[in-house]
Amino acid sequence: MRSAGVRAWNPRQVFIALWVAVTLIKIVLAARLPLFVDEAFYWQEGQHPAWAYSDLPGLTAWLIRVGVEIGGHHVLAVRAPFLLMAALLPWWMVDLVRRELDERHAWVAGIAVLLLPLAGTLGLLALPDVAMALATLACVDAAARLVRKVDAGGATLLAFGLAVGALSHYRFAAVVGVGFVALLCLQGGRRALRDPRTWIAIAFGAAAWAPLLAWNFDNAEAGLRFQLVDRHPWALHGEGLLFLPVQAGVVTPLLFVALLVAAWHGVRSREPVRRLFALLGGLLVTGFFLLGFFADVERVSFHWPLPGYIALIPLLPALLDAWPRWLRTATWSLAAAGLVAFLGYYAAVSAPSLREQAAAAKWYPSNFAGWDELAAAVADAQAQMPAGTRIVADNFKIGAELGFALGNPRIAVLDHPLNRDHGRAPQLRLWGLEAQGAREVAQGPVLLVVGATDVKFSELLAHYQSLCARFGRLPHAEAVNIDHGGRRFLLLRFDGPSAGGSSPCVTPVVAHLQEPAAGTTVDREFRVYGWAVKDGVGVREVRLTLDGKVVATAAYGQENSWVGEFLHGRSNDPGQPAVAFSAQVDASALPADAYWLGMEIEGADGSVEVWSERRIHLR
Template identity: 30%
Template sequence: MERPLAWRSVTSIAVLLFVILLALSPGYGYHRDELYFRVLSEHPAWGYVDQPPLTPMLARAGIALFGDTVTGIRVFPALSVAILVVLMALIARELDGSRAAQVLAAAGTATGAYTLIAGHSMLTLSFDLPLWAAAILFMLKALLRERPRWWLAAGAVIGLATYNKHLIALLVLGLAAGLLLAGPRRLLASPWLWGGALLAAAIAVPNLLYQVAGDWPQLKMAAALSANKGAEMRLLFVPMQLTLFGPVVSVIAAFGFVRLWRDRRVRALAIAYPVAAALTLISGGRFDYAAGLILLLFAAGCVSAASAGRVRVAAWALAAGAAGSAVIALPLLPVSALAESPVPAINEVARESVGWPQFVAAVEGVRNALPAEERARAVVVTGSYGEHGALAQAGVPRVYSGHNQLWEYGPPPETGTTAILVNIGPGGRDLFGACEERARIDNGAGVGNEEQGLPVYVCRGLDRPWAATWPLWRHFS
């Protein structure tokens, strides 16, 4: 028999989180990924070389419904993590958690650093977390309640999740390994389980067809990311597992692992986390790839804390951790104080959300200094999608980039014989007869992000047509 849901407390936490995130949404400015999604949203497709279509299309919907503003694009992420909070309470209840355990799971999830980052900015993570949580909830219903039809619901969510990120495969592989190693192996013969797998595959078919037609672009993207930052991600993996949602969440999650391990019905999901972690380490993937399973372990740990009468201790510890998470994850510090704090070093999202107006002003200043006739035919080429997105959002015309999906939207017109280059290395500049530095980017806050200190060049005399050189500009990162 299912325990009652602490719906009033859980709903209050979710609504409060949503309101706080929207109130703080204008802080600092767009993150570079949001600027990229804004560009992709103007090119609807079944997929892009670096990601499936769900997040860009939600960016499009947010802009259409709530306005082309930084707050408008952040409504859906804030709503998404509010839903995540409710799902985590439901997971705690499914694990036989009392009302206190459910509230603890909801509050700890809501105040975790990564939850706040995911809710503050539009990232693929913003929607991946609740999709994983929903799939895990339905798996638990199938495993614990002897209701095999829930495998169909889990399959439907897994299929949908492939339109956001393909990382849901880690959850599937982790569960499969867990069932093989710890059982109950009889489930591997369940028609409902295989029906859920087939439903997931059927829903994912258009996404899969895009990958096949494009010669598996996301595999190429994953290989590029691993080659570029794989070693760094492996070094960061263990410490970041302890700090993604805060160290208190990690401690409680450790007890949750023990709880799941002791219950043979759900031991497979306990095994799923180390399997997903190992696959991430081997592939050189980002340290947050298994974040959804950390939250499962945390919810299970909240049930253990409530059963042991440790709710008050856990609640105070989570409250103390919440203060640090808020400062790190949310735009609480003024921009002028950001550079002197540890926040930019810890939170890449905050670091890459500062200085876009100054960046645009510097590039526009160089462009406006050109003679009128030359300015009319000049093009701007950037090295990253964030830079391209910032200029596009500001209405700067004839902007191009070879970064990830943006390469597909080139080459520049052959009339663009004058090029303003930003974040382009010597290889790109050497394609021109002459290049002259005209400005340097200064974000005005001293924050050491990717754009700070970049030179802005004016180049003339492209030695070959743009169509001939454009393949040389393509890069993945």
């Protein structure tokens, strides 16, 4: 009865229908989804051809360059090579499993690749994980061939996979190391390692690391130090325990359990190929789990174990066949729901109206949001300034995103913690794009674009003061609030060198609305309390707005000594510590509804800065 139930559906037809649907959806989303900041920087790298870069080997940048050269300057062209590789991945899995295990299981394994959220969404973004996943599958395929019989085809495929992986990411070294261990554990693997053809393939793959090693040799090992030392604490911490719930979430719980159980059964199998798949996948997933107790927790790493899951998928169909029908159905249903959730997230990110509603939410996609609006504001400001005005970006994210939007890969970038934290500072220096500040202003008009939401709020004033140190006196800042301030930028127009003098530098405003809190429901007559500082001149007036219309003027100048402590004693606002304000807002003429509460803050120098808004509800 179980066998009949297992075969009641046609996996080949399901696979083909699912592959067509997922591929078409990804193409549509990839054409609409704003460029992620890493994609923008990889595009910038592609506009500066090199064998390797500070953050990555060269393949990702090369593929993006090919995409835009063929398809034009469009986000879909940037992602097209990655969409093609991702579309190939499930078919390759089908071919591998059909040859090594079983025809029917091959189509089920292909379905698993499509439904596994981490694999099913590959190609939507132009990231190195796509090529690395393809390289992993190539190496798994080659290893399965070589364990059975060493021949020129298997060795060539191994050379291809090793080379593509080496040109994709530093992390592929884990796949190489685990693969070597897995081959040593198998009699057929040890036999393959004694064959010269295998070592010729390994030598070819090793040679593909040469550009990256040469770059590091020429640049004081900056890339290696960032990837292996600087970004990791290398001290035991408890965040590694989050690996299990996080992976259960991104793989989907039952599929995650199924893959782990399949690895356990595979290691105990007498079939060499099954043991190979289990060793490759199991060691990779276990290795990344253990690494989580010592490695970087500040940046996204949930996708790191994907190569391990790819190696385990061939073992999945046989395990699911042994499960009761209800459990198989639940496993596939949860996986499909996970894929829909991932795709739905990208669909929401690509919809400006949904991004706007999520401006105050934790999942607000700040690295996707607002780049077109910022580019339009920058282009408009630049058009109003003298001919030859150059753009200087606050950090690499702004420089790369504006570079793509404006078609200019040579936008200079200030030294910024983000550049160092993401390993991009050495590359910017090599390109001669690390701006100093006063030097650029001395050479002609400059439009400085500052990311106000790209630093911690507690460090914002210190960041503004660092701009004073670099540029001298700052002009009035023009705020560009994206999604009601979910992303916030400042444009500062330098028409010429600062006159200097003894007068203090005037920074942009730093302010905070303490009440009402975002998302709260208030009466139509409600109290507002907050604080605002403006170094150098102080604040003259704070006006409260609802949906952009002024509804009250706050009483400014109330004492709040905590603000000075929060700003680490750095503020030289002449009003300190009397920098708080309060107001009683009468919105009784407005209907009960949701509104955006914001501030217009006027400095004592006459400048006006529109601050970010928060959503409140009037009852």
